[in-house]
Amino acid sequence: MALLPAVEVEPPVPATAAVIWLHGLGADGHDFEPVVPELGLPPGAPIRFVFPHAPHRPVTINNGYVMPAWYDILEMDLARKVDTGQLLASAAAVQALVDRERERGIASERIVLAGFSQGGAVVYQAALTYPEPLAGVLALSTYFATAYTLEPAAANRAVPVRIGHGLMDDVVPESLGRAAQKRLQEMGYAPQYLTYPIGHSVSLEEIRDIGGFLREWLLP
Numbered sequence: 001m002a003l004l005p006a007v008e009v010e011p012p013v014p015a016t017a018a019v020i021w022l023h024g025l026g027a028d029g030h031d032f033e034p035v036v037p038e039l040g041l042p043p044g045a046p047i048r049f050v051f052p053h054a055p056h057r058p059v060t061i062n063n064g065y066v067m068p069a070w071y072d073i074l075e076m077d078l079a080r081k082v083d084t085g086q087l088l089a090s091a092a093a094v095q096a097l098v099d100r101e102r103e104r105g106i107a108s109e110r111i112v113l114a115g116f117s118q119g120g121a122v123v124y125q126a127a128l129t130y131p132e133p134l135a136g137v138l139a140l141s142t143y144f145a146t147a148y149t150l151e152p153a154a155a156n157r158a159v160p161v162r163i164g165h166g167l168m169d170d171v172v173p174e175s176l177g178r179a180a181q182k183r184l185q186e187m188g189y190a191p192q193y194l195t196y197p198i199g200h201s202v203s204l205e206e207i208r209d210i211g212g213f214l215r216e217w218l219l220p
Helices: 033-038 084-103 118-128 174-186 204-218
Strands: 006-009 017-022 047-052 056-059 065-068 073-075 111-116 136-140 161-166 192-196
Touching: 006 033, 017 084, 017 118, 017 204, 033 047, 033 204, 047 084, 084 111, 084 118, 111 118, 111 204, 118 136, 136 204, 161 174, 161 204, 174 192, 192 204
Parallel strands: 017 047, 017 111, 111 136, 136 161, 161 192
Antiparallel strands: 006 047, 056 065
């Protein structure tokens, strides 16, 4: 499998941890690159950030327009009917990036997967089914598209999950974030759920919270 192209932000010291962060529909790997300096991480934090680019594909809900997308969205209703095959393929591609970080010398327990919107749906699938333990999952303004088909890997049945969602999100309603939280609890996870007074975006408050999670999971 060819690796996904990605923007990489290297730390000023050799990396001992990594964050693989997926963008949303129609964006690209540069979307969250400017967030790194705003996370409030200590200078010299040994964390590599990897921001992959989604493939370009037709998107049904956008009249078949070709754009960066982790998978096709077939219907924009609360059920979020999606092309599950494409989602699974994207999740496998993300897992290949995790494998690459491990080949670079970073232990799986030092790798966080993060995703915004449909990128978050891919991250749920990729992280919870990865066969080696991960450091954590950040699910941002997203939904759990494979909630009733995913079979978690034993290694990640207790991976920390942090969910963030805007209370005024009119693209991915907050109810979908709550539904993901509920389903994860049913599966035995203990997700932390945080809300913000924003729409379908991230705020400085949320970015600082994300920085706090990364410090907790990846820094001594």
